[in-house]
Amino acid sequence: MTHIIILMGPPGAGKGSVAQKLSAEKKLPHISTGSLLREEIAKGSELGEKVESIMQSGQLVDDATVIALLKERISQDDCKNGFILDGFPRTPPQAEALELMFHEMRKSDPLVLYIQVNEETVVKRISGRKECSGCGKIYHDSTMPPKKQGVCDDCEKPLIQRHDDIESVVRERFSVYQQKTAPLIAHYEQKGLLRSVNGNPMLPEVMDQVFKVLEQF
Numbered sequence: 001m002t003h004i005i006i007l008m009g010p011p012g013a014g015k016g017s018v019a020q021k022l023s024a025e026k027k028l029p030h031i032s033t034g035s036l037l038r039e040e041i042a043k044g045s046e047l048g049e050k051v052e053s054i055m056q057s058g059q060l061v062d063d064a065t066v067i068a069l070l071k072e073r074i075s076q077d078d079c080k081n082g083f084i085l086d087g088f089p090r091t092p093p094q095a096e097a098l099e100l101m102f103h104e105m106r107k108s109d110p111l112v113l114y115i116q117v118n119e120e121t122v123v124k125r126i127s128g129r130k131e132c133s134g135c136g137k138i139y140h141d142s143t144m145p146p147k148k149q150g151v152c153d154d155c156e157k158p159l160i161q162r163h164d165d166i167e168s169v170v171r172e173r174f175s176v177y178q179q180k181t182a183p184l185i186a187h188y189e190q191k192g193l194l195r196s197v198n199g200n201p202m203l204p205e206v207m208d209q210v211f212k213v214l215e216q217f
């Protein structure tokens, strides 16, 4: 049984929410390149400054930058038994670089979970999405509200809306996904590593499917 899980799907498919649940259940770190980049912006690092406007416009950060960031993260000690990738790889060169890293680190093949959703689901989800400014936990105004309005259940920090979650930027992210990331689906399918789940229902139903797929893999 493999312990590396890659989550694929368009923005708003629920990759982050599924990753959060899987991470708790399987005791594996949840690695989101989007969150790693947002941390750099929050810290005000040189890297953060470089990527801020790119992310706000819905474009992808360049491959070399994201690959270096990811490589550094998965070589840390907590990743030695496996990890869950959310938002990486997003381009064919990133997928190639990842395969090379796995080879060098003597890792087995990953399981690639493709979360399929239709466009209306995405628009609805993203417009109500909120994220904890402290720990990054994801909420939704109507479907996953916090216990106390506006603050995180876990760390009590305020919930915020991401700068790239406004409708025009969401559309741009969607078209970038279709152009650059969607071709990876066929790539992983050919390698026999892809499993699909229907991401349109509410999270508990999606998780039931995810756990079934994991049992069978």
Ligand code: ADP
Binding pocket: 010, 011, 012, 015, 032, 033, 034, 035, 037, 054, 055, 058, 059, 060, 061, 062, 063, 066, 086, 087, 088, 089, 090, 094, 164, 173
């Ligand atoms: P979503 O999956 O909802 O689009 P993420 O948090 O995964 O949100 O990503 C937010 C932004 O971070 C992306 O639009 C992009 O600018 C940048 N980003 C994240 N991961 C990558 C990646 N692997 N390659 C390039 N850019 C990335």
Ligand code: ZN
Binding pocket: 132, 133, 134, 135, 136, 137, 152, 153, 154, 155, 156, 157
């Ligand atoms: Zn929190």
